[in-house]
Amino acid sequence: MTSAEKTLWSAPPASRPVTANVRVPGSKSATNRALLLAALADSASTVTGGLRARDSVLMVGGLRALGVKIEAGAELEAPVWRVTPPERLHGGDVGDVAKVDVGLAGTVMRFLPPVAALADGPVYFDGDPYARSRPMGTLLQSLRDLGVRIDDGDRGTFPFLVEGTGSVPGGLVELDATASSQFISALLLAGSRYERGVEVRHVGGPIPSQPHIDMTVEFVRAAGGTVDATEPGRWVVTPSVLRGREWSIEPDLSNSAPFLAAALVTGGTVTVADWPARTTQAGDALRHLLREMGARVELTTAGLTVSGGAGVHGMEADLHDVGELTPILAAIAALADSPSRFTGIGHLRGHETDRLAALAREINGLGGDVVEEPDGLLIRPVPLHGGVFGTYADHRLATAGALLGLAVPGVEVEDIATTGKTLPDFPAMWAAMLTADDHEAPAPTGARS
Numbered sequence: 001m002t003s004a005e006k007t008l009w010s011a012p013p014a015s016r017p018v019t020a021n022v023r024v025p026g027s028k029s030a031t032n033r034a035l036l037l038a039a040l041a042d043s044a045s046t047v048t049g050g051l052r053a054r055d056s057v058l059m060v061g062g063l064r065a066l067g068v069k070i071e072a073g074a075e076l077e078a079p080v081w082r083v084t085p086p087e088r089l090h091g092g093d094v095g096d097v098a099k100v101d102v103g104l105a106g107t108v109m110r111f112l113p114p115v116a117a118l119a120d121g122p123v124y125f126d127g128d129p130y131a132r133s134r135p136m137g138t139l140l141q142s143l144r145d146l147g148v149r150i151d152d153g154d155r156g157t158f159p160f161l162v163e164g165t166g167s168v169p170g171g172l173v174e175l176d177a178t179a180s181s182q183f184i185s186a187l188l189l190a191g192s193r194y195e196r197g198v199e200v201r202h203v204g205g206p207i208p209s210q211p212h213i214d215m216t217v218e219f220v221r222a223a224g225g226t227v228d229a230t231e232p233g234r235w236v237v238t239p240s241v242l243r244g245r246e247w248s249i250e251p252d253l254s255n256s257a258p259f260l261a262a263a264l265v266t267g268g269t270v271t272v273a274d275w276p277a278r279t280t281q282a283g284d285a286l287r288h289l290l291r292e293m294g295a296r297v298e299l300t301t302a303g304l305t306v307s308g309g310a311g312v313h314g315m316e317a318d319l320h321d322v323g324e325l326t327p328i329l330a331a332i333a334a335l336a337d338s339p340s341r342f343t344g345i346g347h348l349r350g351h352e353t354d355r356l357a358a359l360a361r362e363i364n365g366l367g368g369d370v371v372e373e374p375d376g377l378l379i380r381p382v383p384l385h386g387g388v389f390g391t392y393a394d395h396r397l398a399t400a401g402a403l404l405g406l407a408v409p410g411v412e413v414e415d416i417a418t419t420g421k422t423l424p425d426f427p428a429m430w431a432a433m434l435t436a437d438d439h440e441a442p443a444p445t446g447a448r449s
């Protein structure tokens, strides 16, 4: 599709402060970890409340290609999958290989090759054209270091063939995970099934997205695996049998960000239901980040309630741990009453698109003043005007454009359907939030923090 042919979505402006209760679907990161660990377990599992969006559908498709039985249950209350692992993960035969489509999903492109290495034959990986631009070479080299044969035609990226032999020797591997925490998570998730387990040592600068690594450790342990994470930059997973179990998935807190931000920028109140009291999700940081930008934030038994009305402030923040929140925070910052500087996010150049370049280009296209820095963004708020907001197949660029459109008339977001990567029905959810006349946000009571 040329950009002229791309569909434009007229972002609805907010005619008054947004007041709504919102329920967001399950966490992408948690759903894909649970599905994968269920596939490696010794017996069947259920995954309840998981995300049904492009990234999890790709994970389901990839696991099915490896012979895992995944049945979707009735969805009266919450989506349920029943996952039955096969006796042996199945590769293909030469000339009839198993095929995994990773789309543009980091969790699928990084987490599944270490699983495919356990299959009894070759597994072919490919994805969206832009998947080839996302960092992969480090993971492929790490798998080779652990005894896995991979034919990537020396490209270090897609397409490639993982030549599964039914087992992986495993052991010690040193890698540089400055480009993505997912390299580490990928090896820890599969490592229990390697003959010698896996010892991962990071050599390099700071690792991004620590909460996501914490989530991985938590999930492997919850599946019955053993992970030693006591030494910074080193993780040891001992060989062990993973157990089938019932996984219950929390709402995706990072995907609640545009809705909560809508309350802040319009001076309204939004409550996101079922916010966990304790979680490893990166999105939990919204509680302090939105407060710093001027919101009133209360965690109650009803959920997380964010209210605006006292102004929108810029902030200086190191977003290294919570990089996936950057697009929405950048949109808030462009509407604030003082400048913002976000640092520690150079790795966002390897996300769904080069997010630093894309945010600068698109906000500036609306008249903004955003400067791309080596490891972040400097955002000076100035009056914005309408125009096309490009999204580059990036779900979080699209929701950032929608947020800007609440405050700036005439914003046309390109390819809003790209939100389906992690948030199906985003336009309908957004419209419901804006028309939620009769949805009075509950008075926050019983605050937990």
Ligand SMILES: O=C(O)C1=C[C@@H](OP(=O)(O)O)[C@@H](O)[C@H](O)C1
Binding pocket: 028, 029, 030, 106, 107, 179, 180, 181, 182, 185, 208, 209, 212, 323, 324, 347
């Ligand atoms: O493991 C995960 O589920 C994720 C890890 C992070 O990746 P990076 O460390 O590559 O930023 C995060 O940005 C991504 O949205 C999800």
Ligand SMILES: C=C(OP(=O)(O)O)C(=O)O
Binding pocket: 104, 105, 106, 107, 324, 351, 352, 396, 422
């Ligand atoms: C970086 C992200 O996704 P992925 O899992 O594809 O890396 C994201 O969702 O912000």
